[in-house]
Amino acid sequence: MEIHNVILQPEERSRDVPDDTKKVPLEAWIKGWALEDGEIGQEVEIRTPAGRRVKGTLTRVNPGYTHTFGPAIPELSNIGKKLRAMLREGK
Amino acid sequence: MPRDLSYEAVMKRRGEIMQKALGIEYSEFIRTKIAFDYEGMMQKAGYSLEKVREIQRETGVGNTPLLELSNITELVRRTSKKGYGARICVKDEAANPSGSFKDRRASVSIYHAKKMGYPGVLAATSGNYGAAVASQAAMRNLPCIIVQEVFDSRHVGQPEIIEKSRKCEAYGAEVVQLTVGPELFYMALVLLEETGYFNASLYSPFGISGIETLGYELVQQVRERYGKDPAYVVVTHAGGGNVTGTARGILKAGAKNTKIIGASVDLTGLHMASDHDFNRKSFTTGHTGFGVPFATWPDRTDVPKNAARPLRYMDRYVTVTQGEVFYVTEVMAQLEGMERGPAGNTSLAAAIPLARELPEDEIVVVQETEYTGAGKHPQAQLDFARRNGIEVRVGDPRENVPGKSIVIPEDFSQLHVTEVDLRRLKRSYIRNAIEKNEVKEVSGEEIRFLAEDTKESEEFVKQVLEDLGVKVSAKAF
Ligand SMILES: Cc1ncc(COP(=O)(O)O)c(C=O)c1O
Numbered sequence: 001m002e003i004h005n006v007i008l009q010p011e012e013r014s015r016d017v018p019d020d021t022k023k024v025p026l027e028a029w030i031k032g033w034a035l036e037d038g039e040i041g042q043e044v045e046i047r048t049p050a051g052r053r054v055k056g057t058l059t060r061v062n063p064g065y066t067h068t069f070g071p072a073i074p075e076l077s078n079i080g081k082k083l084r085a086m087l088r089e090g091k
Numbered sequence: 092m093p094r095d096l097s098y099e100a101v102m103k104r105r106g107e108i109m110q111k112a113l114g115i116e117y118s119e120f121i122r123t124k125i126a127f128d129y130e131g132m133m134q135k136a137g138y139s140l141e142k143v144r145e146i147q148r149e150t151g152v153g154n155t156p157l158l159e160l161s162n163i164t165e166l167v168r169r170t171s172k173k174g175y176g177a178r179i180c181v182k183d184e185a186a187n188p189s190g191s192f193k194d195r196r197a198s199v200s201i202y203h204a205k206k207m208g209y210p211g212v213l214a215a216t217s218g219n220y221g222a223a224v225a226s227q228a229a230m231r232n233l234p235c236i237i238v239q240e241v242f243d244s245r246h247v248g249q250p251e252i253i254e255k256s257r258k259c260e261a262y263g264a265e266v267v268q269l270t271v272g273p274e275l276f277y278m279a280l281v282l283l284e285e286t287g288y289f290n291a292s293l294y295s296p297f298g299i300s301g302i303e304t305l306g307y308e309l310v311q312q313v314r315e316r317y318g319k320d321p322a323y324v325v326v327t328h329a330g331g332g333n334v335t336g337t338a339r340g341i342l343k344a345g346a347k348n349t350k351i352i353g354a355s356v357d358l359t360g361l362h363m364a365s366d367h368d369f370n371r372k373s374f375t376t377g378h379t380g381f382g383v384p385f386a387t388w389p390d391r392t393d394v395p396k397n398a399a400r401p402l403r404y405m406d407r408y409v410t411v412t413q414g415e416v417f418y419v420t421e422v423m424a425q426l427e428g429m430e431r432g433p434a435g436n437t438s439l440a441a442a443i444p445l446a447r448e449l450p451e452d453e454i455v456v457v458q459e460t461e462y463t464g465a466g467k468h469p470q471a472q473l474d475f476a477r478r479n480g481i482e483v484r485v486g487d488p489r490e491n492v493p494g495k496s497i498v499i500p501e502d503f504s505q506l507h508v509t510e511v512d513l514r515r516l517k518r519s520y521i522r523n524a525i526e527k528n529e530v531k532e533v534s535g536e537e538i539r540f541l542a543e544d545t546k547e548s549e550e551f552v553k554q555v556l557e558d559l560g561v562k563v564s565a566k567a568f
Contacts, residue, residue, distance in 0.1 A: 014272070017272050029267075
């Protein structure tokens with residue numbers, strides 16, 4: 001499962017961050033194996049792949065990945081066709 | 092007594108934590124506030140080229156193929172003046188175990204961590220380096236933590252960064268995913284102190300000496316195949332390690348006349364630590380947002396003295412636009428049959444106009460490719476850009492505005508580079524060396540160091556110091 005923690009509150013952050021970043025906290029998400037039962041939103045403890053025990057708010061159970069290759073982009077779709085035709089013509 | 096984990100307290104312990112986590116005694120090499128023995132540090136704290144090759148052979152790193160891009164070369168010649176258009180070759184670094192040249196960089200650190208008996212390794216990076224460290228750590232069976240900057244405050248991350256997290260987790264690493272901000276290093280320090288792990292810093296002599304094999308190999312491969320040295324080697328530049336390590340390897344191979352050209356995606360105007368700007372860029376590395384600040388002040392990292400010093404080695408520095416890199420990524424797939432990721436294709440986008448400057452019998456080497464996949468693909472990145480309010484259209488790449496529009500070229504002949512004034516960056520580096528070290532007077536040794544560190548003459552350095560109103564101590568003459 002995945003847990004969430006606020007690492008630094010806005011007022012605890014580095015003085016070097018830009019103004020928009022200074023308004024928000026520094027947050028962290030870590031995945032690992034549950035050491036106790038819990039429900040989303042509750043505080044739980046996990047063991048991470050590196051073996052650390054970390055407590056935090058449970059955000060996801062069996063978290064996966066949803067990033068993709070994206071939809072077709074019309075602005076890219078003619079590039080190959082056009083250049084291959086150009087190469088054929090020149091020969 | 093519990094540790095004080097406030098930002099200020101941890102940053103105050105930084106020197107001590109780093110010393111333990113890296114085991115390098117930097118004070119041995121430091122001469123004055125400004126000057127230090129760079130070569131001494133590289134030789135004593137790093138490993139020799141021969142030893143690095145041996146370490147890399149153990150984990151299947153390096154010895155990647157050099158491929159000639161014949162269809163692209165043909166198009167370059169058709170869009171050049173008669174007799175011009177150098178042959179373009181690419182070093183297929185995607186063939187490394189985790190899919191990029193970063194395996195070279197990680198290999199030496201992980202070997203060293205294991206040898207020194209550290210209980211694990213840690214790296215703070217949002218890039219391919221995380222995957223490389225995780226992969227090398229898996230091979231040598233060391234626990235691994237990767238600290239990454241992934242999300243903005245809405246918990247939204249660029250598809251490319253999400254993919255980079257996934258890859259680290261696939262190799263069995265613990266990934267600490269953070270929101271935007273320079274406190275990535277704070278988090279790394281907290282964890283290094285807690286775990287006693289080795290800091291697989293991107294900027295240690297271990298990391299940089301690991302890249303030297305790349306430059307060395309490519310010179311040997313070009314010589315073997317074409318009987319000459321490459322005229323240009325084009326290197327995607329961000330934090331400066333890629334340029335530094337590659338150039339050092341090229342020099343070790345004896346290719347003294349080869350020009351080292353750094354290339355970055357132009358992201359001028361976007362602030363790298365800004366929560367708002369974070370997801371308005373379509374590149375996570377190889378861009379000017381890292382390239383310029385790391386060149387003008389390398390010692391901004393997690394080590395006292397950065398081993399990556401790009402101004403020592405770069406002969407030219409050029410930029411390309413985001414749209415041009417996406418265009419070239421498509422060209423690489425459709426004309427050369429190689430689907431590769433964004434960072435390597437950045438130097439390829441620059442190499443095309445650069446090859447037009449040279450006669451046909453010269454060689455231009457694009458020094459790396461990287462793997463691609465879900466999230467890294469142009470379709471994923473352009474879709475994400477559109478959803479974040481960026482205009483994507485076909486047109487003249489010169490109309491590209493970072494953070495506002497991405498212009499995909501209409502035609503191959505439009506690919507171009509913009510020259511960055513290197514002397515301006517060198518002046519700004521010298522100003523930083525004065526201001527950050529708070530010095531009022533500069534000695535002869537320091538002038539010599541600054542000249543070496545900028546690949547310039549002592550006269551150039553003295554002139555810049557004079558313009559800055561800095562006193563040159565009498566002993567200097
Ligand atoms: C694949 C790839 N190429 C190039 C670079 C740039 O290297 P450097 O940061 O050493 O300049 C990076 C990392 O940032 C990368 O991951």
